[in-house]
Amino acid sequence: MSARLQAVPRWAWLLLAVAAAVAFPYVVPQIITSLLGGSSGDDLFQASVETLAYVIMALGLNIVVGFAGLLDLGYVAFFAFGAYAMGWLGSGWFAEVDFHLLVSKASETLPGIHVNFLLILIAAAAFTGFFGAVLGAPTLRLRGDYLAIVTLAFGEIVPRVLENWTAVSNGRQGITPVDRVYFPGYGELDYPIDLYGVYFVALAMVVITLFINVRLRDSRLGRAWVATREDEVAAAAMGVNLVRVKLWAYAIGAAFGGFSGAFLGTFRNVVNVDQFEFGFSVFILCMVIIGGMGNIWGVILGAIALSMLDRFLLPQLDSISDTLGLGFSFTSINFGIFGFFLLVMMVLRPEGFLPNRRRRLELHADELDAAAAADRIAQPAPGEELYEARR
Amino acid sequence: MEAAAVPKPRQDPVRRVLAAVWGNILWVGLLAWIVVYFIHNPTATLTDLKDGLSNGTIWALIALGYTLVYGIIELINFAHGEVFMIGSFITVALWLALGVTADSGFLAIAGAILGALVVASLGSASLNVMIERVAYRPLRNAPKLAPLITAIGMSFILQNVGSLWYDLPTSAPNLIDSQKVTFTVFDVGIKNSDIFAVAVTVPLLVALLWFVGATRYGKAMRASAQDPDAARLMGINVDRTIALTFFLGGLLAGSAGLIYALYNGTVNFRQGFTAGLIAFTAAVMGGIGNLKGAVVGGLLIGVVQAISDRHYGQQWTPAVVFAILILVMVFRPQGLFGEETREG
Numbered sequence: 001m002s003a004r005l006q007a008v009p010r011w012a013w014l015l016l017a018v019a020a021a022v023a024f025p026y027v028v029p030q031i032i033t034s035l036l037g038g039s040s041g042d043d044l045f046q047a048s049v050e051t052l053a054y055v056i057m058a059l060g061l062n063i064v065v066g067f068a069g070l071l072d073l074g075y076v077a078f079f080a081f082g083a084y085a086m087g088w089l090g091s092g093w094f095a096e097v098d099f100h101l102l103v104s105k106a107s108e109t110l111p112g113i114h115v116n117f118l119l120i121l122i123a124a125a126a127f128t129g130f131f132g133a134v135l136g137a138p139t140l141r142l143r144g145d146y147l148a149i150v151t152l153a154f155g156e157i158v159p160r161v162l163e164n165w166t167a168v169s170n171g172r173q174g175i176t177p178v179d180r181v182y183f184p185g186y187g188e189l190d191y192p193i194d195l196y197g198v199y200f201v202a203l204a205m206v207v208i209t210l211f212i213n214v215r216l217r218d219s220r221l222g223r224a225w226v227a228t229r230e231d232e233v234a235a236a237a238m239g240v241n242l243v244r245v246k247l248w249a250y251a252i253g254a255a256f257g258g259f260s261g262a263f264l265g266t267f268r269n270v271v272n273v274d275q276f277e278f279g280f281s282v283f284i285l286c287m288v289i290i291g292g293m294g295n296i297w298g299v300i301l302g303a304i305a306l307s308m309l310d311r312f313l314l315p316q317l318d319s320i321s322d323t324l325g326l327g328f329s330f331t332s333i334n335f336g337i338f339g340f341f342l343l344v345m346m347v348l349r350p351e352g353f354l355p356n357r358r359r360r361l362e363l364h365a366d367e368l369d370a371a372a373a374a375d376r377i378a379q380p381a382p383g384e385e386l387y388e389a390r391r
Numbered sequence: 392m393e394a395a396a397v398p399k400p401r402q403d404p405v406r407r408v409l410a411a412v413w414g415n416i417l418w419v420g421l422l423a424w425i426v427v428y429f430i431h432n433p434t435a436t437l438t439d440l441k442d443g444l445s446n447g448t449i450w451a452l453i454a455l456g457y458t459l460v461y462g463i464i465e466l467i468n469f470a471h472g473e474v475f476m477i478g479s480f481i482t483v484a485l486w487l488a489l490g491v492t493a494d495s496g497f498l499a500i501a502g503a504i505l506g507a508l509v510v511a512s513l514g515s516a517s518l519n520v521m522i523e524r525v526a527y528r529p530l531r532n533a534p535k536l537a538p539l540i541t542a543i544g545m546s547f548i549l550q551n552v553g554s555l556w557y558d559l560p561t562s563a564p565n566l567i568d569s570q571k572v573t574f575t576v577f578d579v580g581i582k583n584s585d586i587f588a589v590a591v592t593v594p595l596l597v598a599l600l601w602f603v604g605a606t607r608y609g610k611a612m613r614a615s616a617q618d619p620d621a622a623r624l625m626g627i628n629v630d631r632t633i634a635l636t637f638f639l640g641g642l643l644a645g646s647a648g649l650i651y652a653l654y655n656g657t658v659n660f661r662q663g664f665t666a667g668l669i670a671f672t673a674a675v676m677g678g679i680g681n682l683k684g685a686v687v688g689g690l691l692i693g694v695v696q697a698i699s700d701r702h703y704g705q706q707w708t709p710a711v712v713f714a715i716l717i718l719v720m721v722f723r724p725q726g727l728f729g730e731e732t733r734e735g
Contacts, residue, residue: 071536071540146724148539149716149720152668153714153717154713164704285540289540328555332558335551336548339544339546340544342543346530346537350533
C-alpha cells in the first residue's frame with residue numbers, strides 16, 4: 001500500500017465501505033440486469049443478502065480459528081442451532097402452544113410460538129453461545145487435529161439428531177413458514193418480494209458483529225486468544241486461564257453462528273436439516289482461510305468473494321455451461337472448487353490474501369528460521385570464527 | 392528401570408481391579424453393551440456379530456491406511472475415504488466396461504474380480520501417492536493444521552470427481568451372488584459376501600503385517616516413523632518411504648473399495664466421506680498408529696454398527712459411531728492398544 005493511501009485514516013475507509021454497502025442495492029443490481037439481462041440483478045440482490053449473513057458467520061468462525069487457533073470443523077452445528085431457535089420461536093411449529101410477543105397483527109392470530117425477530121436474535125445468540133461452550137468443553141484437553149476431528153464429529157451428530165428427532169425438528173421437511181422480520185410501529189418486512197428492508201437488517205447485523213469483533217480483538221481477551229494460539233504453555237505461564245479463554249472463544253464464535261443462523265432461518269423461510277451439511281462448515285472455513293485467518297478485514301473480503309461465487313457467479317456460469325453443452329453444472333461441483341481453493345491457498349499462501357501480520361510470521365516460522373540460520377552461517381560476525389577450533 | 396528398585400506400596404487387589412475397570416471404562420461399557428444384547432437375543436446378536444465382522448473387514452482395510460499414514464507423519468489423511476470411493480468406482484467402471492455379469496462363466500468372473508482387484512488397488516494407490524505429493528509434501532514443515540486443511544480440500548475435490556463420474560448410485564454386477572446363504576452355523580446364515588470379504592481381507596492383512604514387520608522397506612517405514620531425522624542419517628530415503636506408506640494405504644483402500652462394491656451392491660460418490668469417518672473412528676479406537684489396533688477397531692466398529700442398526704434403526708447408526716469417536720478421542724485418545732500420543 002502506498003504511503004498516500006496509508007495516510008487516509010481508518011475511519012474514512014470504514015465510512016466509505018459502509019456508504020458503498022448502503023448504496024449497493026440501489027445501484028449494482030440494476031447495472032447487472034442491464035448487462036446480463038434476465039433476473040440476474042434480482043439474483044445478485046438475493047445473493048448479497050445471504051452474503052451478509054455469511055460474513056457474520058465467517059467473522060464468528062474467525063474468532064475460534066483465526067484468533068484462538070482452534071480449528072473448528074463443526075461450525076454448521078451453530079448455524080443449525082440458530083436457525084432452529086428461529087424456527088421454534090417464530091413459526092406455527094409448536095401449534096399446541098399459544099404464545100405471542102410483540103409480533104404483527106397477522107401473526108397474533110396464528111397458533112404456535114411467535115416472538116419478535118429481534119428478541120429471537122438475542123435468544124438465538126445466547127442459546128447457541130451456551131451450546132458452543134458446552135460442545136467446546138470436552139475438547140479443551142485436545143490439540144490440533146484431534147480437536148478438529150472431534151468438532152467435526154459434533155458437527156455431524158447435531159444434524160443427524162435433528163434429522164431423526166422429528167418431533168422437534170420435523171426432519172427433512174423442516175419448519176416452514178417462518179415468521180418474517182417485524183418492527184413494532186413500522187410493520188413487517190416484505191421479503192422475498194421487496195429485499196431492501198431485509199438487506200438493511202442484515203447490514204446492521206454485520207456492523208454490530210464487526211464492531212464487537214474489532215473491540216474483542218483489541219481487548220484483554222483478544223490478546224489472550226492470540227497468546228494461546230501462539231504457545232499454550234507460555235500463555236498459561238503468563239497467567240492466561242486457558243480453560244476460560246478457550247470457552248469464551250467457542251461461546252462467542254458460536255453465538256455469531258446462531259445470530260446469523262436465525263436470520264437465515266427467517267430469510268429462507270424454511271429451517272430443514274438439508275442445509276446443515278459438513279460442506280457448509282468447510283465453506284465458512286474456506287472464507288476465513290482465503291481471506292486471511294485472524295484478519296477481520298481479510299475474512300470479510302473472503303466471505304464476500306466466496307459467497308458471491310457460490311450464490312451468484314456459479315449459477316450464472318451454469319447457463320453458459322448449458323448453452324455450451326458441457327454436461328455438468330458448476331453449482332453441483334461448488335465444493336470441489338472450494339476444496340481446490342483451500343488446497344492452493346494452503347500450499348502457496350497459507351496466510352490468506354489479506355494476512356494478519358503475526359499469523360503470517362507463525363505460518364512461515366520455519367522459513368524465517370532457516371533464513372536466519374543461513375544468514376548466520378554465511379556472514380559470521382566480525383571476529384567470530386565459523387567453527388570453533390579446539391586445542 | 393530404577394523405579395523398580397523402589398518398593399511399591401502394596402495395592403488392595405479389589406481396588407486394583409476397580410482401577411483397571413475404570414481406566415478401561417469405555418471398553419468395558421462397550422463389551423457390556425454387546426453382552427446384554429447377546430443375552431437378550433442370542434441368535435440375532437450372533438447374526439449381528441457375523442455381519443459386523445464381515446462388514447468390519449472393509450473398515451479395517453481403510454483404517455489401516457489412516458493408521459499407516461498417521462504412524463509415519465502424524466497426519467490425518469482426510470482424503471483417504473475418497474481414495475476408497477475411487478477404488479470402488481474403478482472396480483465398477485471396469486466391470487461395466489468388460490460387460491461381465493453373474494451369468495458369465497466361472498473363469499471369466501474370477502478373472503474379472505482378480506483383474507479389478509489389481510487395477511483398483513493400483514489406481515487407488517497411485518492416487519494416494521499423488522495426493523501426498525501435491526497436498527502434503529509441500530507442507531511437511533508447516534504448522535500441523537495446514538496439511539489437515541489441504542486434506543479436506545483434496546477430499547472435496549475427489550468427491551466432486553466422483554460426482555462427475557457417477558452422479559447417481561450405480562449398481563455393481565452381482566458377480567458372487569452375494570445374498571446366497573452358503574452354510575449355516577448356530578442358526579446364522581453365512582452369505583457369499585461374508586466369505587468373499589474375509590477371503591480377500593485376510594491374505595491382504597497377513598501380507599501387510601509381513602511387509603511392515605519383516606522386509607527392509609517395512610523396517611525403513613518403522614524407522615522413519617520413530618525418528619525421521621535419525622532415519623535420514625542412517626541412509627533411509629524418508630520421502631520415498633513416506634510415498635511408499637501412502638502407496639500401501641491406497642492399495643488397501645482400493646481393495647476395500649472392491650469388496651464394498653460386491654458386498655453392498657451399489658456405489659455412490661458420498662460413500663467415501665462416511666466410510667472415511669467410520670474407518671477413522673476404527674483407527675482411533677485401536678490406537679492410531681497401531682496396525683493390529685486398526686484391524687480390531689475396524690471389526691469392532693462393524694459389530695457396533697450391526698447391533699445399532701438392528702436395535703436403534705439405521706438412521707441412528709452414524710450418530711452412534713460419531714459419539715463413540717468423540718468419547719474415545721476425548722477420554723482415551725491412545726485407543727485400545729496405542730501408547731500415549733502427543734495429542735493426548
